[in-house]
Amino acid sequence: MKKSWNRRRLVEAFMKGLMIFSFVLVAACLGMILWAVVSKGLPALNWDMVSKTPKGGFYMGKEGGVLNAIIGSAYLATGGTALALLISLPIALYLKTYLGKSNWGRWVRLSLDVLWGIPSIVYGAFGFIFMLALGLRASLLAGIVVLGLIELPIMVRAMDEVIRRMPVDLEQAALALGSTRLEVALHVVSRQMLPGIITAVLLAFGRGIGDAASVLFTAGYTDRIPTSLFQPTASLPLAVFFQLSTPYPQVQQRGYASAVILTIVVLVISLGSRWLASRLNKYTIK
Numbered sequence: 001m002k003k004s005w006n007r008r009r010l011v012e013a014f015m016k017g018l019m020i021f022s023f024v025l026v027a028a029c030l031g032m033i034l035w036a037v038v039s040k041g042l043p044a045l046n047w048d049m050v051s052k053t054p055k056g057g058f059y060m061g062k063e064g065g066v067l068n069a070i071i072g073s074a075y076l077a078t079g080g081t082a083l084a085l086l087i088s089l090p091i092a093l094y095l096k097t098y099l100g101k102s103n104w105g106r107w108v109r110l111s112l113d114v115l116w117g118i119p120s121i122v123y124g125a126f127g128f129i130f131m132l133a134l135g136l137r138a139s140l141l142a143g144i145v146v147l148g149l150i151e152l153p154i155m156v157r158a159m160d161e162v163i164r165r166m167p168v169d170l171e172q173a174a175l176a177l178g179s180t181r182l183e184v185a186l187h188v189v190s191r192q193m194l195p196g197i198i199t200a201v202l203l204a205f206g207r208g209i210g211d212a213a214s215v216l217f218t219a220g221y222t223d224r225i226p227t228s229l230f231q232p233t234a235s236l237p238l239a240v241f242f243q244l245s246t247p248y249p250q251v252q253q254r255g256y257a258s259a260v261i262l263t264i265v266v267l268v269i270s271l272g273s274r275w276l277a278s279r280l281n282k283y284t285i286k
Contacts, residue, residue: 037263041256049257054223059242061250066258068225069239073262075140075226076219076235077209080147084204087148088155089190089197095156096163097185109160115153123150124214131218141229143219150214151204158203162196163189195276202273206266212237236262 052065091108099105127146136142171184179187190197212235220232221242236258243255 034263037256037259040253041258041260044250044253044257045260049254050261053225058223059246059248059251061248066234066236066239066254066261068223069234069236069258070261071225072140072219072233073209073236073265075233076143076147076215077205079140079144080151080208081201081205083144083148084151084155085197085201088152088159088200091156092159092163092193093185093189095160096166096189097181109157112153112157112160116157119213120150120211121213124217127214128217137230138218138220138232139230140219140226140233143215143233143235144229146214146218147208147211150211151208154204154207155200158200159193159196162193162199166192198276199273202269202276206269206273209269210237210262210266212241236265 048063049065050070051067052063053068054066055062055064058064095105095108099108123146127142127149131137131142166189171188215235216238219235221234221238222232223234224231226233240255240258240262243251243258246252246255
């Protein structure tokens with residue numbers, strides 16, 4: 001008996017040490033990434049970088065900034081997130097209200113998991129083929145559509161996980177009072193999943209603003225700020241790629257500065273999603 005108890009103590013100590021080691025490893029990797037980007041990019045980060053578009057010879061070390069890429073990324077991520085939300089919310093509510101734990105529900109969730117795991121370059125290739133079939137050119141609209149497809153499974157699965165943790169008694173009480181399934185979905189489930197909706201939207205937005213492979217084929221790249229959905233647009237990930245690909249050290253340093261801007265945006269979104277979720281959780285029933 002004592003030997004078995006000692007063995008359990010050893011297993012518990014080993015697993016605790018393994019978890020601590022994993023946490024330290026992840027934190028160290030994050031710290032090294034942030035240090036590498038910030039130490040190289042911060043010296044080149046100035047007001048011109050965020051307030052000006054590229055001028056002539058920008059990619060050879062002359063004046064200009066990446067305002068076109070900042071605004072282009074905001075357009076792409078905002079449009080893609082809005083499109084994904086319009087489709088994801090009805091799917092998540094339908095999964096909960098009508099499919100539940102049925103076989104169809106399991107198949108839909110499996111399909112969403114597969115879509116989540118598909119590399120973004122595949123989405124970009126699909127969008128490019130679709131554009132060619134319709135005779136379209138690289139544009140802001142094409143980039144928004146492809147990013148919406150990428151963000152769709154992220155949103156639906158995040159919302160679905162929140163909905164599945166909702167108290168079953170709450171839904172049954174609403175049905176017992178005479179509410180229809182649609183009314184329960186719109187007035188009860190949607191209110192309870194509000195923190196999950198906010199978190200899913202911000203996580204998907206962060207994925208959209210940091211994606212490069214899909215928009216490379218569909219949104220294109222330009223030094224101008226787009227004024228139409230049918231014009232090509234720049235993005236921060238591609239701005240980082242193109243600047244780091246040049247042989248000029250000054251331009252490469254600007255590429256790291258663009259990476260700092262992108263990292264700050266993603267960190268703010270991640271922290272904001274955590275803060276909003278914690279605030280909104282106060283108004284939901286556990």
